[in-house]
Every structure is written in structure tokens, then in C-alpha cells.
Amino acid sequence: MYYIGIDIGSTGAKTAVLDEAGRIIDTFAQPTGWSSVDTAEAIRKTLVEKGFSPEEGKVVSTGYGRVAVPFSDKTVTEITCHAKGATRIFDDSDICVIDIGGQDTKIILVEDGFVKDFVMNDKCSAGTGRFLEVMANTLAMRPDELCTLAKSGGNTSISSLCTVFAESEVISLIGRGEKKENIAFGVVDSIVKKVAIQAKRIYRPGVRAVLTGGLCECDYICEALSKELKTEVTTLPEARFAGAIGAALLAM
Amino acid sequence: MSDYVKMWEDLGMDLETHDALCQVLPTAFGDVYLSQENRPEGMGFWDFVVSEIHGIRPSELIEAQKNGQKVFGTFCVYVPDEVVIAANGIVTGLCGGSQFWVPGGEKVLPKNTCPLIKASVGARLDRTCPFFRIADIYVGENTCDGKKKAYEILAEDVPMHVMDVPQMKRPEDIERWAHEIEIFAGVVEEQTGNKVTVEKLNEAIKIINNKRKALKRVYDARKADKLPISGKDALLMMQIAFFDDPVRCAEMCNKLADELEQRIADGVSVFPEGTKRILLTGTPLAIPNWKLHHIIETSGAAVVCEEMCTGTRYFENLVDEEQTTLEGQYKALAERYMKNNCACFTPNEGRIDDIIRLAKEYKVDGVIDVNLKFCSIYDTEGFFVERALKEAGIPVLGIETDYTDSDAEQLKTRVEAFIEMLG
Numbered sequence: 001m002y003y004i005g006i007d008i009g010s011t012g013a014k015t016a017v018l019d020e021a022g023r024i025i026d027t028f029a030q031p032t033g034w035s036s037v038d039t040a041e042a043i044r045k046t047l048v049e050k051g052f053s054p055e056e057g058k059v060v061s062t063g064y065g066r067v068a069v070p071f072s073d074k075t076v077t078e079i080t081c082h083a084k085g086a087t088r089i090f091d092d093s094d095i096c097v098i099d100i101g102g103q104d105t106k107i108i109l110v111e112d113g114f115v116k117d118f119v120m121n122d123k124c125s126a127g128t129g130r131f132l133e134v135m136a137n138t139l140a141m142r143p144d145e146l147c148t149l150a151k152s153g154g155n156t157s158i159s160s161l162c163t164v165f166a167e168s169e170v171i172s173l174i175g176r177g178e179k180k181e182n183i184a185f186g187v188v189d190s191i192v193k194k195v196a197i198q199a200k201r202i203y204r205p206g207v208r209a210v211l212t213g214g215l216c217e218c219d220y221i222c223e224a225l226s227k228e229l230k231t232e233v234t235t236l237p238e239a240r241f242a243g244a245i246g247a248a249l250l251a252m
Numbered sequence: 253m254s255d256y257v258k259m260w261e262d263l264g265m266d267l268e269t270h271d272a273l274c275q276v277l278p279t280a281f282g283d284v285y286l287s288q289e290n291r292p293e294g295m296g297f298w299d300f301v302v303s304e305i306h307g308i309r310p311s312e313l314i315e316a317q318k319n320g321q322k323v324f325g326t327f328c329v330y331v332p333d334e335v336v337i338a339a340n341g342i343v344t345g346l347c348g349g350s351q352f353w354v355p356g357g358e359k360v361l362p363k364n365t366c367p368l369i370k371a372s373v374g375a376r377l378d379r380t381c382p383f384f385r386i387a388d389i390y391v392g393e394n395t396c397d398g399k400k401k402a403y404e405i406l407a408e409d410v411p412m413h414v415m416d417v418p419q420m421k422r423p424e425d426i427e428r429w430a431h432e433i434e435i436f437a438g439v440v441e442e443q444t445g446n447k448v449t450v451e452k453l454n455e456a457i458k459i460i461n462n463k464r465k466a467l468k469r470v471y472d473a474r475k476a477d478k479l480p481i482s483g484k485d486a487l488l489m490m491q492i493a494f495f496d497d498p499v500r501c502a503e504m505c506n507k508l509a510d511e512l513e514q515r516i517a518d519g520v521s522v523f524p525e526g527t528k529r530i531l532l533t534g535t536p537l538a539i540p541n542w543k544l545h546h547i548i549e550t551s552g553a554a555v556v557c558e559e560m561c562t563g564t565r566y567f568e569n570l571v572d573e574e575q576t577t578l579e580g581q582y583k584a585l586a587e588r589y590m591k592n593n594c595a596c597f598t599p600n601e602g603r604i605d606d607i608i609r610l611a612k613e614y615k616v617d618g619v620i621d622v623n624l625k626f627c628s629i630y631d632t633e634g635f636f637v638e639r640a641l642k643e644a645g646i647p648v649l650g651i652e653t654d655y656t657d658s659d660a661e662q663l664k665t666r667v668e669a670f671i672e673m674l675g
Contacts (some may be wrong), residue, residue, distance in 0.1 A: 017603075064661065079669030104662065115673040119667055122652065
């Protein structure tokens with residue numbers, strides 16, 4: 001028996017497989033593309049190829065595409081899944097999870113392993129992965145490259161919160177001949193500030209803060225968030241799969 | 253609703269645009285309401301009213317006007333219906349609960365005005381709401397800055413009387429509100445040509461008190477462990493109460509309450525055991541705004557109470573029926589209406605007390621504080637609401653939304669996560 005968690009987000013689809021003892025035996029990710037249904041089918045094929053036929057295991061799906069997974073036994077929201085997954089990954093049942101997703105950012109306060117409170121951004125894409133993606137595109141870079149480059153920049157701020165306006169702001173900075181690393185700094189700074197404002201609504205000093213989601217491979221985001229929140233924000237490579245791992249745990 | 257085309261034409265409505273609304277409403281109602289199982293039979297009355305929402309009541313109002321009665325269109329639970337009824341006038345609610353009317357309002361109002369105001373103004377200016385065509389006079393109140401200025405715009409198009417609601421609740425404010433009611437009585441007398449007498453006002457006070465008691469009976473049934481009625485159905489009753497004849501409204505609510513009380517005795521519930529119970533608090537939900545109720549009740553929870561103008565604020569507290577002078581009656585009315593806890597008051601601790609009291613009375617698992625986008629007073633007050641609830645150990649979710657469906661998925665995720673959090 002194995003337990004499968006599928007997290008179909010707005011940008012990326014993440015899958016995690018656990019064995020009977022709850023050990024993580026496989027994780028894989030792919031772009032969501034334009035159809036959650038097609039993505040779900042692609043995931044099913046990959047699972048079968050890897051020898052984890054969904055029919056023989058238990059499947060929980062989460063994320064915006066959670067209802068588009070016909071072979072899932074249950075759907076659970078990404079809030080609950082991220083909390084569960086992060087608790088497991090960071091081996092701590094009292095944490096504040098900061099998840100910067102493709103189209104929304106969630107701050108989840110976990111107490112005794114359960115969601116105690118959470119906040120999500122509204123429809124606006126400021127402070128999300130999408131914001132970073134759009135700005136990276138404008139700078140002809142990959143999002144992770146932009147993040148890394150931001151570390152060596154400074155002294156630039158993007159004042160528009162709206163992604164569309166911020167994009168034109170970035171374009172005018174390019175036109176003005178601003179250094180790329182400074183623009184990258186401004187972009188990351190904008191996201192981090194927005195996320196921090198959101199986090200401060202529920203964050204309690206003393207609680208361990210962790211970062212999950214697509215940006216957790218970028219050290220600089222953690223560094224900048226730590227500075228803004230005045231507490232150390234840590235992450236781990238698996239944290240990108242927190243939602244999927246949490247879903248798989250909830251399938252048990 | 254095709255039988256009413258002639259009436260709408262006579263009212264000077266924009267038939268073509270109005271047709272578009274008439275076409276979408278039955279589908280929306282079918283999806284949200286008729287898909288529910290085991291509804292109380294008593295809901296048949298409200299289903300019927302909705303099916304002819306722009307026909308049946310408007311035609312009654314027009315008949316009444318032919319017999320010399322005057323129709324007063326109102327926007328807020330602060331306007332005392334009793335005074336109008338005492339002068340043989342009729343009070344009606346007005347359109348304002350659909351995105352359909354919002355673009356019309358945006359032609360004259362700033363975009364960052366709350367959707368309720370934009371929809372109301374749009375419904376009037378675009379001539380797509382029969383109630384907004386029928387009323388002889390409109391009664392506004394300065395419960396927020398957006399409305400205040402919107403009334404000035406409406407006043408260029410319709411006869412308008414604005415009541416000055418105090419913004420604090422000191423004894424002198426209550427006195428002042430009694431005086432405002434007296435001034436309003438003068439306007440009503442002039443409009444109707446009828447005198448407001450002690451006897452007539454006393455009769456009217458009793459009529460509206462009876463309506464309040466009947467609405468409360470239905471709400472009380474929602475305190476039962478086994479819920480005999482869905483939140484959506486209770487909301488529909490409440491929304492239509494603003495438009496209906498008050499005597500008939502009381503009669504229908506009492507009939508529904510009889511059935512619900514029988515259901516409680518028989519252990520009949522419209523939700524499975526263990527369904528999480530939610531109290532909604534915040535800005536009003538004008539018909540046909542069923543968005544959040546629908547999301548909540550299709551996500552595994554039930555709405556058991558609304559601490560809103562379209563909810564407990566409309567019927568809680570009765571007016572003293574023992575007064576023998578007009579002065580005493582105006583004072584009694586002022587005292588009752590000033591017990592309403594609107595975010596336009598400062599401070600407004602009474603609302604926090606109400607929410608916590610209602611959360612206990614209705615045995616709720618969690619509270620959702622929902623505010624219409626750009627309603628800054630409720631949004632700001634959310635800080636106190638959420639803090640007080642957390643201190644009381646009651647889980648709370650704050651939501652800001654409008655009439656569009658564009659955030660439905662995000663809301664669904666939030667609401668589902670909140671319900672999962674309730675365990």
C-alpha cells in the first residue's frame with residue numbers, strides 16, 4: 001500500500017508518494033500547463049510508470065486543480081495540506097508556514113500540528129510567484145536566476161503593487177539603464193515586503209517561521225524575509241513539495 | 253415574468269436590458285436554491301415571490317398607489333417603517349444585490365465605491381428595477397460616506413429625504429434621533445396627506461413588532477442542534493422581508509416557524525449530523541446576493557445566523573408599545589433603532605457583544621466576518637471583531653468580496669480550509 005498526494009497549483013503540479021510507514025519514497029513536479037485535467041492524466045501515467053498505480057494506493061488531491069483529479073479519493077485544501085506537510089518536513093508541530101505559491105500566498109499558523117489560523121492574499125497577484133515570474137520574463141531571466149541575482153543588488157524599489165503597473169515600472173528602469181541586479185533586488189524586495197505585511201497579521205514572535213512553495217530553493221528569499229520579519233525564516237529543498245506531502249499524509 | 257411587460261413599460265423601464273436580468277435570475281435561483289434537498293414546504297411562498305420578483309409585489313404597489321397610498325423606497329434598517337405605516341404609506345426595499353446593476357452605478361460613482369451603492373444607483377439610473385420606478389419618495393440615511401454622496405446624485409433624479417443618523421450613542425444622540433424621526437414624520441405626513449396619530453402609530457408599532465417576532469421565531473429554530481432549514485433559505489426569507497407587506501410577511505414567517513418547530517420535534521434536519529455551524533457577520537446581503545451562503549453550504553458547513561442588517565439587526569429588539577404620546581413614541585422608536593449596532597457608530601462595542609452572544613446562542617463552530625469591498629468602516633471594525641473572537645476562543649475568518657464571481661474559487665478555498673480547520 002502507498003499513499004499519494006497530488007498538489008495541482010496554478011503554476012506547478014507536485015506529486016509525493018509515501019510508503020506504509022509514511023516515508024517519502026518519491027516526489028516529482030511538472031508545470032500545470034493550461035489544463036488541470038490533462039496534468040492529472042499526465043501524473044497518473046507517470047505514477048503508473050513508476051509502479052505506483054493510483055488504483056492500488058490512496059490518493060488525496062489539493063491545490064486549485066484538486067477537483068480535476070478524477071482518480072483521487074478525497075480533496076483537501078492546500079492550507080490544511082501545507083500545514084500537514086510542513087509539520088512533517090520541518091519535524092515541528094508549532095510553526096508559521098509561509099507559502100509563496102504561483103497565484104496566492106498563504107501564511108498558516110500551526111499549533112500542535114493543526115491549523116490555528118491562516119491568511120491568504122486577495123485576488124491580486126502582488127507578493128506571489130506570478131509576480132516574480134512576470135518580472136523575470138521582462139528581464140529575460142528564469143525566476144530562480146532573478147532571485148539569486150537580487151542578492152547582489154540594492155537601492156531600487158518597485159512601488160507598484162499591481163503586476164501590470166510593476167511590469168511597466170521595470171521596463172522604465174531597464175530603459176533608464178538601471179543595473180539588472182538592482183532591478184532584481186527591487187522585484188524580490190517588493191514580494192518580500194508584501195508577504196511580510198501579510199504574515200505580521202498572524203505571526204507570533206517566537207514561533208519558528210518556515211518557507212514552503214515554489215520559491216524555497218532561493219536562499220535569498222529566506223534571507224530577505226528573515227530580515228523583514230525579524231526572525232529566522234528557514235526552508236528545506238523538500239518544502240517545495242509540502243502541499244503534496246501533506247496530501248499524501250492525509251491519505252493515510 | 254412575461255405577464256408584466258405592460259406594467260414595466262408603463263413604469264418607463266429599459267425593457268431590453270431588464271430582459272437580460274429576467275433571463276439569468278431563474279437559472280441562478282435554480283442552481284443555488286432548487287438544488288437543495290428536503291426544503292421546508294413553507295419556502296414555497298418565497299420561491300413564488302422570487303419567480304415573480306419584479307412582477308407580483310410591484311403590481312401590488314401600483315394598485316395601492318391607484319388607491320391613493322404612497323410608496324417609500326428605503327435603503328437601510330435605520331429608517332423607521334412604523335412612521336410610514338402610521339400614515340397609511342408603504343415601505344419597500346430597493347434593488348442593489350447584483351453585479352448586473354454595478355456597471356450602471358460606475359457610470360457616475362467612483363470605482364472604489366461599495367458594490368451595494370453602485371448597484372443601487374445603477375438600478376435606478378439604468379431603469380432596470382421596478383421598485384426604483386414605483387416609489388414616490390426615497391428615504392436615505394447617512395450611515396456611510398459613499399451613501400451620503402450617492403444620495404446627492406440620486407436626488408437629482410428622484411425625490412429624496414435623508415435622515416441624519418447620529419454617529420455616536422450618547423443619550424443626547426438618542427434624543428437627536430428621536431427628533432430626526434419626528435422630522436421624518438412631518439415628511440411622511442406631507443407626502444401621504446395623512447396625519448400620524450398616537451393611535452395609528454401605535455398600531456404600526458405593533459404591526460412591525462409582530463413582523464420582528466415572526467422573523468425571530470424562524471431564526472430561533474436555527475438554534476436547534478438539528479437544523480430544520482438551510483442558511484440560504486433563511487436568508488431568502490430575510491431578503492424578501494424588506495419588500496413584502498409586513499402583515500403578510502409575519503403571517504408567512506409564522507407559518508414557516510410552525511413547520512420548523514415541528515421539524516425540530518420530529519428530528520428532521522436539512523444537514524447531516526456534525527455539519528459545522530457558521531455565523532456570518534458584516535455588511536448586508538441584498539437580494540440576490542447568495543454568493544457566500546452558497547459557497548459555505550456547498551463546502552460542508554451550514555450558516556446558522558447572520559449578524560447583519562439582512563439578519564438579526566433587522567428584528568432584534570422591539571419598540572415599546574405602551575407609549576401614549578407622539579413624543580413618547582418617537583423616543584421609544586429612537587431607543588429601539590439606536591440599539592442597532594452599525595459600524596457607522598463610534599465606538600461600536602455593542603456589535604462585538606452581539607456577535608459573541610449570538611455565537612453562543614446559535615452554538616456556532618466558527619464565525620465568518622464578510623465585508624463588501626470598499627466598505628471601509630466594516631473592514632476597519634473587522635480588526636476588533638476578529639481580535640475579540642480570537643480572545644473568546646471562537647475561530648474566525650475575515651473575507652472581503654463583491655458581487656462578481658471572479659473570486660469564487662479563491663473564496664471556496666478559504667472557506668473550505670476554514671471548515672477543515674474547525675476539525
